[in-house]
Amino acid sequence: MKIKVCGMKHPENINAVSQCEPDFMGFIFYKKSPRYVLDKTLVFAKEMNPNTKTVGVFVNSPISEVLEIVQEYNLNFVQLHGNESVDYAKKLYNAGVNLIKAFQVNKNFDWDKIKDYKPFVNYLLFDTATKSYGGSGLKFNWELLRNYKEEIPFFLSGGIEIDDAEMIKEIDLPQLFAIDINSKFETEPGVKNEELVNKMINTIRMKSKYQVNDKGFYGEYGGAFIPEMLYPNIKELQESYEEIIQSDSFQEELQALLKDYVGRPTPLYYSKRLSDHYKADIYLKREDLCHTGAHKINNALGQILLAKKRNKKRIIAETGAGQHGVATATACALMGLECVVYMGAKDIKRQAPNVARMKMLGASIVPVTSGSQTLKDATNEAIRDWINNPTDTHYLIGSVVGPHPYPDMVAKFQAVISKEIKNQIKENPTHIIACIGGGSNAIGAFYHFLEDEDVELIGIEAGGMGIDTPETAATLALGSQGVLHACMTTVLQTEDGQVIEPHSISAGLDYPGIGPQHAHLHKTKRVKYSNITDQEALDAAHFLSHMEGIIPALESSHALAYLEKMEIKPTDRIIINLSGRGDKDLETLTKTIKE
Numbered sequence: 001m002k003i004k005v006c007g008m009k010h011p012e013n014i015n016a017v018s019q020c021e022p023d024f025m026g027f028i029f030y031k032k033s034p035r036y037v038l039d040k041t042l043v044f045a046k047e048m049n050p051n052t053k054t055v056g057v058f059v060n061s062p063i064s065e066v067l068e069i070v071q072e073y074n075l076n077f078v079q080l081h082g083n084e085s086v087d088y089a090k091k092l093y094n095a096g097v098n099l100i101k102a103f104q105v106n107k108n109f110d111w112d113k114i115k116d117y118k119p120f121v122n123y124l125l126f127d128t129a130t131k132s133y134g135g136s137g138l139k140f141n142w143e144l145l146r147n148y149k150e151e152i153p154f155f156l157s158g159g160i161e162i163d164d165a166e167m168i169k170e171i172d173l174p175q176l177f178a179i180d181i182n183s184k185f186e187t188e189p190g191v192k193n194e195e196l197v198n199k200m201i202n203t204i205r206m207k208s209k210y211q212v213n214d215k216g217f218y219g220e221y222g223g224a225f226i227p228e229m230l231y232p233n234i235k236e237l238q239e240s241y242e243e244i245i246q247s248d249s250f251q252e253e254l255q256a257l258l259k260d261y262v263g264r265p266t267p268l269y270y271s272k273r274l275s276d277h278y279k280a281d282i283y284l285k286r287e288d289l290c291h292t293g294a295h296k297i298n299n300a301l302g303q304i305l306l307a308k309k310r311n312k313k314r315i316i317a318e319t320g321a322g323q324h325g326v327a328t329a330t331a332c333a334l335m336g337l338e339c340v341v342y343m344g345a346k347d348i349k350r351q352a353p354n355v356a357r358m359k360m361l362g363a364s365i366v367p368v369t370s371g372s373q374t375l376k377d378a379t380n381e382a383i384r385d386w387i388n389n390p391t392d393t394h395y396l397i398g399s400v401v402g403p404h405p406y407p408d409m410v411a412k413f414q415a416v417i418s419k420e421i422k423n424q425i426k427e428n429p430t431h432i433i434a435c436i437g438g439g440s441n442a443i444g445a446f447y448h449f450l451e452d453e454d455v456e457l458i459g460i461e462a463g464g465m466g467i468d469t470p471e472t473a474a475t476l477a478l479g480s481q482g483v484l485h486a487c488m489t490t491v492l493q494t495e496d497g498q499v500i501e502p503h504s505i506s507a508g509l510d511y512p513g514i515g516p517q518h519a520h521l522h523k524t525k526r527v528k529y530s531n532i533t534d535q536e537a538l539d540a541a542h543f544l545s546h547m548e549g550i551i552p553a554l555e556s557s558h559a560l561a562y563l564e565k566m567e568i569k570p571t572d573r574i575i576i577n578l579s580g581r582g583d584k585d586l587e588t589l590t591k592t593i594k595e
């Protein structure tokens with residue numbers, strides 16, 4: 001969450017507060033405010049550290065005056081804090097000004113009036129309705145924010161004080177982008193208590209215990225156990241990825257692609273027949289409806305934009321079920337980049353339709369004939385290629401695995417799934433269920449619910465022929481701590497550390513490791529992990545096809561099959577992440593049709 005410190009006035013105080021690196025600093029250009037800027041304030045604002053964006057706050061000022069001030073002091077944003085009309089916002093926005101439109105909220109606030117401003121603002125700000133417009137030190141009832149249904153991110157403002165930090169972190173509205181602090185942090189109007197501001201910033205920014213730490217670890221899992229040749233490349237990626245992917249220009253491009261190219265948001269579909277059958281409310285998050293047929297495209301597009309920003313010309317990828325290979329080939333075609341996909345020879349045979357699609361999209365496919373000829377071996381070969389081509393090549397990893405920062409980066413790109421779910425539901429589900437190979441669709445579906453301890457999160461591994469047989473891919477059920485594909489995680493391995501060949505009917509789950517965040521979520525017991533056999537997954541695929549007219553991927557069928565194992569209560573609201581569609585599995589599925 002971002003932080004804006006508003007109402008700055010005195011140079012020494014600005015200097016001190018800027019040491020805490022707030023994301024935004026606000027300067028008041030409203031003459032009636034006791035925080036109205038001084039000439040020397042503005043000189044200072046011009047030289048602000050670029051990590052802190054400057055915001056000029058105006059109340060019903062003439063447009064020409066606003067434009068003059070923006071230009072003279074290089075303001076990054078203008079905050080309209082009065083009764084400025086849509087037409088007023090449009091004129092400024094069309095003149096190239098980045099806008100934050102503030103609204104004064106009370107119980108009579110008409111949330112519909114925001115709609116008309118949407119095309120012309122970057123952010124909204126919700127403040128308490130008072131006669132003085134702002135800086136009142138008064139809070140409004142934050143429950144009212146539940147009425148906000150638009151997608152534009154907003155700043156929460158109005159009387160925020162240090163003791164509110166924990167409560168703010170609990171607010172589960174995905175559009176909550178930043179908080180705005182002001183009078184409750186002052187020793188006098190326009191003078192902030194630097195220590196208190198610092199404390200607030202640190203508390204708000206403190207990372208969740210379920211997310212990656214500054215060293216790239218989730219508890220004892222994660223890290224980057226990489227060969228020396230890759231060190232400069234990975235280091236540069238670690239240092240730059242967050243700034244690049246959080247930048248406005250990156251997000252604008254990505255969000256536009258997700259909407260217009262992928263077809264997001266994907267529906268959260270209430271399955272009436274499944275609900276009747278299981279006597280509870282069952283919803284399917286339809287990632288199978290994404291362009292290319294699975295959630296993998298969310299990450300492929302994110303990483304391809306990142307690769308472009310880092311001037312990479314060549315993309316390599318590994319693939320198991322072929323969904324990630326197809327997503328990568330698609331993204332490369334879209335961006336005009338060379339694409340090489342490593343795929344196990346066994347997977348090439350069992351996922352023929354996806355192999356054909358990748359070829360159609362112009363990708364070169366390299367068959368991997370070592371080991372079990374599946375995903376693990378394809379990943380080994382992709383890493384080998386990367387070591388040989390560290391500078392011009394981006395390795396577009398398809399799951400929340402690999403060296404830091406990949407698990408976190410891929411999780412952030414897939415988090416769009418749970419972000420949308422949060423917008424699509426009125427109240428939290430009781431359960432979210434997702435299948436797990438490396439674990440990217442599951443992390444995506446869980447991400448924004450990790451702090452909501454009332455939601456039971458369930459990850460389903462591939463049990464294969466059963467976890468009491470050697471033919472299984474149930475890593476968390478049977479594995480132990482070890483390093484696989486450059487990160488510390490849980491691995492299916494012998495006592496002396498040799499990786500055991502996994503087995504699953506579904507190529508996308510046929511992996512002997514798991515993302516380090518899942519290993520941590522397993523250890524901390526935040527997520528419950530279980531497993532489903534090949535046969536149970538097949539049965540679930542046929543069942544959904546007949547019940548809903550939706551043919552699911554074999555991977556997603558593992559999550560669906562878990563419904564048979566649960567003790568379901570009539571009050572349950574269960575979301576299954578339907579990560580992909582089953583066209584690629586038709587050969588396997590049709591062989592098992594019962595006449």
Ligand SMILES: O=C(O)c1ccccc1NCC(=O)[C@H](O)[C@H](O)COP(=O)(O)O
Pocket residue numbers: 006007026028030033034035057059081127132133134135136137138157158159160180181182183184
């Ligand atoms: O701060 C002011 O004096 C002010 C006066 C008139 C219009 C806007 C003003 N401030 C804008 C802000 O963004 C404030 O931070 C916001 O109103 C919250 O202030 P507070 O209630 O003091 O936390």
